[in-house]
Amino acid sequence: MVTSESEHRPLNVLISGAGIGGLAAAAALRQAGHLVQVFERSSFKNEYGAAVSISPNANGILRELGLALEDVGGVNAAKVNEYGADGALYRTIDTAGFAQRYKYPWQYIHRVDLHSGLKDIVTSPTGTGTPATIHLGHRVSSVDNDTATLTLENGERIHGDLVIAADGVNSVLRNNVDHSGIHPSPFGLSTYRFLIPADVLYADPQTRRFIETGEFELWSGGNNKLVLYPCRSGTVLNCAFLITDENPHENKKAAAFLYLDYNFAHDARAHAAGLLAANAGVQMQSVC
Ligand SMILES: Cc1cc2nc3c(=O)[nH]c(=O)nc-3n(C[C@H](O)[C@H](O)[C@H](O)COP(=O)(O)OP(=O)(O)OC[C@H]3O[C@@H](n4cnc5c(N)ncnc54)[C@H](O)[C@@H]3O)c2cc1C
Incomplete structure (x- = not known):
């Protein structure tokens, strides 16, 4: 062309x-x-939208285009904590060191x-x-x-x-x-997101840690996952549920909350997840 x-x-x-x-x-x-x-x-x-995770390679391209994400609310990724279905810490990744290792940082940014x-x-x-x-x-x-x-x-x-x-x-x-007639089709996983203001989380000693560390938390419960990380200069916590479509509930929002209630075997996390959901009190949007 x-x-x-x-x-x-x-x-x-x-x-x-x-x-x-x-x-x-x-x-x-x-x-x-x-x-x-x-x-x-x-x-x-x-x-609209929630947070997007920007890896070092994409971050470098954005900087070359003239956009430093920290100038528009981007948060530096401190650490990733990944928990298994039993609630045990499975692994941690030091993402704060990425800027030295890969030249550019890993950051979180609200899509808007x-x-x-x-x-x-x-x-x-x-x-x-x-x-x-x-x-x-x-x-x-x-x-x-x-x-x-x-x-x-x-x-x-x-x-x-x-x-x-x-x-x-x-x-x-x-x-x-492309003339092969490609059409997007569901692949069996839906994502539901909601955002919780930091001051709501800070006000509750049991949820404060989710926002004050700046860490990315990934909680696995079988094939379902809950992901938490901050955005908007740390003033908002981004929460995303990844729910498999095999879940029997047609109402995915209800399914997400049931997932919170039942799928986390570990009591402390189930409790924390319940607190987060209660604090949210906001609509969830499917983005896929
Ligand atoms: C409103 C919105 C919110 C999102 N929120 C999130 C999020 O919170 N987290 C996340 O990880 N990802 C989110 N995504 C997805 C993510 O932004 C995209 O998947 C990814 O950035 C790919 O970007 P893209 O430019 O290819 O597509 P998109 O970002 O989807 O942009 C496509 C654009 O094309 C426009 N468009 C479509 N058809 C036409 C047409 N015929 N004529 C003219 N314009 C057209 C759309 O209105 C849209 O602005 C969101 C996407 C959208 C549109």
């Missing part, structure tokens, strides 16, 4: 989707001197903060290259590979030199590149 003249002038790049992938591509292409337009179906009014940080470097009037334009409320319905032309849902056609499909797991453009 690149024209023959493209080596001699900045490319007009059209990106479908302003998620993490689309914005990261826009930031890199802007930095490389290209002219970028991003077409996003949503209005960004209801951006990562998304906003990327959006800022993509559109900022300062910085290298020409600010990209993000067209909100513009759903892409198809692409012509031969002419690098996007067709929007409203019928408008946009011509460019290069099209990047970054429209997520349910991409409508994927089939223009």
Whole structure:
């Protein structure tokens, strides 16, 4: 989808989707001197999400793009504690040392903060290259590979030199590149997330430790897992349940709480999990 003249002038790049992938591509292409337009179906009014774990390699790329995660609420990973189904500590990983070993740290960031940080470097009037334009409320319905032309849902056609499909797991453009008819399908595991404000956890001596250490906790209960780690400069604890779909309960939220009640054999952890769930009192969202 690149024209023959493209080596001699900045490319007009059209990106479908302003998620993490689309914005990261826009930031890199802007930095490389290209002219970028991003077409996003949503209005960004209801951006949601919980925390995302950013490994050292991804962290290095973000820094090269101009985004230091600690500037937008990123928390340095201190240690990973992994517990078995019997409640015993199975292993620990010293993630604080990753910055020395791998050059960049492992950090935790709220997805909305990562998304906003990327959006800022993509559109900022300062910085290298020409600010990209993000067209909100513009759903892409198809692409012509031969002419690098996007067709929007409203019928408008946009011509460019290069099209990047970054429209997520349910991409409508994927089939223009891959003709084998790949469709995402459930793989038997759902994730439910909720966030608990740190002050709620600090107020209860029994839950304080989950936020004050900055550590990542992974609790296994058979095939189900509970993951805890801080984000937003340590002001919020991210909690994620990974629940297998073989769970007999159609209501996954109810299943998650039953899991808390019954699947942790170790009394202290079951108690702690119950406290966390009670403190949360918030909606859980399935993200897969
Ligand atoms: C709202 C939201 C919340 C999430 N929360 C979390 C989280 O808390 N933790 C976590 O680990 N992961 C989360 N994810 C998933 C994670 O961000 C992505 O799986 C990962 O970053 C891959 O990024 P991506 O850019 O490929 O896709 P996505 O981040 O899914 O972005 C795709 C973008 O393309 C847009 N789009 C889709 N179709 C079209 C179209 N036809 N035309 C124009 N635009 C289109 C979507 O609106 C979206 O903005 C979330 C994703 C979303 C969209």
